[in-house]
Amino acid sequence: MQTEISKLISYWLRHNPKDANIVLDAYGWANIEDVLMALKVENIELTKADLIELSQRFDKVRWKIDVEASKIKSTHGHSIKVIQEAPPQTPPKILYHGTGIKNMDSIAKDGLKSMQRQYVHLAETIIMARDIGSRHGKPVIIEIDTTRLLNEGWHFYKTEEDVWLTKNIPAKYLDF
Known part of the structure; x- marks a missing residue:
């Protein structure tokens, strides 16, 4: 309950x-x-x-x-618009996104999209990303080089749960 x-x-x-x-x-x-x-x-x-x-x-x-x-x-996961209270932070050089293998074709084509949420959710560890990806079937881990994104103007917000939030990420920034 x-x-x-x-x-x-x-x-x-x-x-x-x-x-x-x-x-x-x-x-x-x-x-x-x-x-x-x-x-x-x-x-x-x-x-x-x-x-x-x-x-x-x-x-x-x-x-x-x-x-x-x-x-x-x-703390995160909003589909409605909310303003982030904390200012953007500098994330680790590498973050991870866990998803199911069934999503790989669309991600390889269109990149990571927030879908029904306000932000794309990224994990600090491979283990955390794997656990998240397991919710969507056989997990696949995508590695994101945040240095490139920061240099091109992306902003990152860290939640209390060590989840990093950012806007959509084109496929060219993803390492499968």
């Missing part, structure tokens, strides 16, 4: 806050009380403490919670 609740909250915070009558600010922050009220409408009773505990139970960081301001936001 906790996984389903977490996915529901993530869906609202990443993709469709209107579905739950939640208002996000320009940076993606929502009032915790609004999220708790939306859960109540779904017959899910949680307190603020329960929500904080739930966010700490999972192996990956899904949300950022500002206890003092009583706000919550998804």
Whole structure:
């Protein structure tokens, strides 16, 4: 049940806050009380403490919670437009993207695209990329030379989960 609740909250915070009558600010922050009220409408009773505990139970960081301001936001994965709060950072020289082998033809042709999300997601380690790629079938790891991208004007943002975000990357920057 906790996984389903977490996915529901993530869906609202990443993709469709209107579905739950939640208002996000320009940076993606929502009032915790609004999220708790939306859960109540779904017959899910949680307190603020329960929500904080739930966010700490999972192996990956899904949300950022500002206890003092009583706000919550998804750390990444947005399909709706949100402004990155942190300034761009310099990533490691190599980042990785994990995907399924079934996606390779389109990536080789069109590059990495954010698809329904606001940004392309990149991993710091091969292991992390492999784990992500495994969600899409037999995993394939794509290596990205970030130095070339930085030199050509790309910006990178690091999340709390060590996921790097950037705009679409043409195939010429990818090493399969």
